[in-house]
Amino acid sequence: MxxxxxxxxxxxxxxxxxxxxxxxxxxxxxxxxxxxxPRDLCDTYALCGAYGICIISDMPVCQCLKGFKPKSRGYVDWSQGCVRYKSLNYSRQDGFIKFTAMKLPDATLSWVSKSMNLNECREKCLDNSSCMAYTNSDIRGEGSGCAMWFGDLIDIRYFQDGGQDLYIRMSASELGAKGVPRTKIVVTVISTAALLAVVIAAGYLVHKRRRNIVEKTENNRETDQVQNMDLELPLFELATIANATSNFSINNKLGEGGFGPVYKHPKDRPSMPSVILMLGSETVLPQPKQPGYLADRKSTRQDYSSSTPESCSTNTITISELEGR
Structure with a gap:
């Protein structure tokens, strides 16, 4: 050349x-x-048979288009291609599924028109029961023209970059409302349910967190109220206590301190070493002593400014005061 x-x-x-x-x-x-x-295995003509698609990045490279299943039970020989899960109605009840990034099928049984747009191409293919797929014949710009395929579709390949859109005829039972594939409907329903579950879970967590904050605030408020309460103990005068205890009668005694009675004279008080020894051992505390008598002598003599001679007794009198310990 x-x-x-x-x-x-x-x-x-x-x-x-x-x-x-x-x-x-x-x-x-x-x-x-x-x-x-061929540059790779997928360049081999009709490698995956009718309605089979070759994807060089997968293993095995041959797979069936959506809505089709392998005709042969073996996964080594794909020459027999794939067959439909649901048979066509061969009427206007059928629809089309859009496949993207495709190498177009073998054009042996095809028809091309440059004057038709994509919608007109779809209607014409739908009216012909032998038409299995259609697309734009010219992909420049937004696309124009019409290309239709008749009979089984062979030599199809998927491109990771580039490729064309291909609309393949499918049974109405494989499609949802207005020609939407059921797989898309299922995916949409699952996605919506998952999103709803996430929203409900998030709402529950937010509600639980707010409730914990409210409970914590109420507990703190109650604690503050208790702390702010007036817990001052009542004060009583000694005369009131003496009257209530029959002048500290032993019959009204409920107990005594850990260090024993309080004594007036320092010599009767326990020393700190003794207290520490008592606290750190099993030593029995000594019994409190009986109240003693004061030996203090108080003079009753008084000075008078009168010149009257002082008279006094020849006997010595002492006065003792009985005090409780």
Missing amino acids: RDKAAFSRIVMNQTLYLRQRFIWDKATQSWELYSNV
């Missing part, structure tokens, strides 16, 4: 089962390999 720019040739390599294209390189004065077909 020759043109004004370069020389090229195509070689059918029967040994490698390749179609090779070579370009003449003037600098090296030799033929340089430009391209090979």
Whole structure:
């Protein structure tokens, strides 16, 4: 093949089962390999059979289109392709599912019109029971023209980058309202239910948190009220206590302190070492002593300004005061 720019040739390599294209390189004065077909396994013609799709990044590379199942039970030989789960009605009750990023099927049984738009193409395909798929014949811009396929669809491939949209005819039982696939409806319902569950869970957590805050606030308020209460103990005069206890009668005694009675004279008080020993051992506290008598003598003599002679007794009198310990 020759043109004004370069020389090229195509070689059918029967040994490698390749179609090779070579370009003449003037600098090296030799033929340089430009391209090979097939470039990978998915370039093999009709590798996955009718309604099978080749995805080079998956394992196995052959799979069935949505709405189809393998015709053969074996997963090694895909030459028999796939068959539908639900048979077509071959009427206007059928619909179409949109597949994206596709290599278009073999065009042996196809029809093309440049004057029709996509909606007109759909209606025309739907009226023909042999029409299995349609798309735009020209993908430039927003797309234009009409291309339709009749009979089984073969040699389909998925591209990760690029490719075209393809609308494949499906049974009404595979579609929801207005031609929406049931799989999309199921996914939508599941997504909505999951979102609703998340919202309910979030609302419950917020409600529970607010309730805990309210309960904590109420508990703090009650604590403050208790702390602010007037807990001052009543005060009684000594005469009132003496009258209530029959002048501290032993019969009205309820108990005594841990360190025993309080004594007037320091010599009768327990020392701190004794107290520490009592607290740290099983030592029995001593019994309190009986009230003693004061030996203090109080003079009753009084000075008078009168000149009257002082008279006094020849006997010495002492007065003792009895005090409780």
